[in-house]
Amino acid sequence: MKIFVKSAIVLAAIVFAQQSAAKSADPVAALLVQDARLAVVADRMLSANDRLCRQHMPVTGMFLHSSDQYRAGIAGQAFANGPIAVETVVPGSAADLAGVESGDGLAAIGGKPTSALARQDEAPLRDSAYAVLAELVGQDGLEIVVNRGGQQRTLHLQAPEGCRALVEILSKNEIGARSDGRVIQINYGLAADAGDDELAVVFAHEMGHLVLEHRRRLEAEGVEKGFFGEFGKNRRLNRQVELEADRIAVHLLANAGYDPAIAPAFWRTKLGRRAGGGLFRSSTYPSPEARAELAEREIADHLPGGRGPSYPAHLLALRDKPFN
Numbered sequence: 001m002k003i004f005v006k007s008a009i010v011l012a013a014i015v016f017a018q019q020s021a022a023k024s025a026d027p028v029a030a031l032l033v034q035d036a037r038l039a040v041v042a043d044r045m046l047s048a049n050d051r052l053c054r055q056h057m058p059v060t061g062m063f064l065h066s067s068d069q070y071r072a073g074i075a076g077q078a079f080a081n082g083p084i085a086v087e088t089v090v091p092g093s094a095a096d097l098a099g100v101e102s103g104d105g106l107a108a109i110g111g112k113p114t115s116a117l118a119r120q121d122e123a124p125l126r127d128s129a130y131a132v133l134a135e136l137v138g139q140d141g142l143e144i145v146v147n148r149g150g151q152q153r154t155l156h157l158q159a160p161e162g163c164r165a166l167v168e169i170l171s172k173n174e175i176g177a178r179s180d181g182r183v184i185q186i187n188y189g190l191a192a193d194a195g196d197d198e199l200a201v202v203f204a205h206e207m208g209h210l211v212l213e214h215r216r217r218l219e220a221e222g223v224e225k226g227f228f229g230e231f232g233k234n235r236r237l238n239r240q241v242e243l244e245a246d247r248i249a250v251h252l253l254a255n256a257g258y259d260p261a262i263a264p265a266f267w268r269t270k271l272g273r274r275a276g277g278g279l280f281r282s283s284t285y286p287s288p289e290a291r292a293e294l295a296e297r298e299i300a301d302h303l304p305g306g307r308g309p310s311y312p313a314h315l316l317a318l319r320d321k322p323f324n
Contacts, residue, residue: 030188031169039088040090043059043061045207046165048308049163049256053162053164055163056162057130057137057163060094061090062086066084067079069126081147081149082105098158099153100157101146105146106145109142110133111143142156163210167203170185173188173189174190175275179207181209186206193271201272208246235283239283242284242285249263251303260306264291264293
């Protein structure tokens with residue numbers, strides 16, 4: 001579940017070694033722990049909010065990685081069964097029930113051998129495997145072939161449909177997260193410091209960008225990020241999508257069975273204030289307290305019972321309207 005600059009894991013090893021004893025001294029092992037936590041949150045959120053999305057995929061509970069995401073030798077035996085492997089399996093998921101195991105090499109998906117897959121642009125081979133999985137949405141079950149201990153096994157999964165997204169922990173020891181409309185990325189530094197509910201809030205905000213198709217809408221307006229994103233129209237629209245993501249996040253949480261009140265509570269914690277940018281936050285982001293109050297208003301106005309199911313039509317309609 002990682003897209004690495006190939007030297008990033010070496011830098012991570014140095015950074016992680018300086019962390020408290022509560023964090024693993026093995027940077028790869030520490031990263032995999034956070035991947036497994038994020039996988040549980042993502043599986044729950046993506047499947048529970050399927051009807052809010054316009055792009056879908058089977059939510060298998062099988063989270064993949066590929067050997068080209070790592071420097072040679074770093075991942076040890078993770079790819080003993082093939083260059084595309086199962087990194088973690090969500091307990092109780094379709095993959096778990098079908099008998100998929102962590103470390104399985106993925107030999108075929110829906111009858112298509114993974115040996116025939118090629119990387120697209122700079123994306124890892126793992127992304128190509130997920131693209132094949134996404135093509136199987138709507139079918140009554142899917143078949144995969146795995147390599148395990150020198151033997152091939154054919155497994156049948158009955159996976160629910162969910163929102164289409166790639167999810168990953170990045171090896172950055174920083175407080176940050178992002179979504180580009182296709183991939184939701186949360187930095188190791190944020191995930192490792194977050195409790196399970198806090199991780200869910202961060203994921204819900206980034207998923208909000210995906211559900212509301214912010215990348216497409218901003219690109220259509222020619223909006224820039226970075227330095228020029230702090231001025232004029234760029235600043236106004238970048239700030240607007242952050243507010244929209246905060247608002248829909250409470251609905252995404254409620255649909256997945258979380259108490260949406262964990263969203264405003266998060267922004268008032270020390271970690272929430274750090275995630276909100278602290279004293280040096282970008283002007284495109286409101287203050288953490290303003291974000292907490294915005295989430296509370298959204299709950300009061302549109303989730304008075306504090307639970308799902310919720311279909312926030314007032315927010316989903318924004319996808320097909322020009323920015324104000």
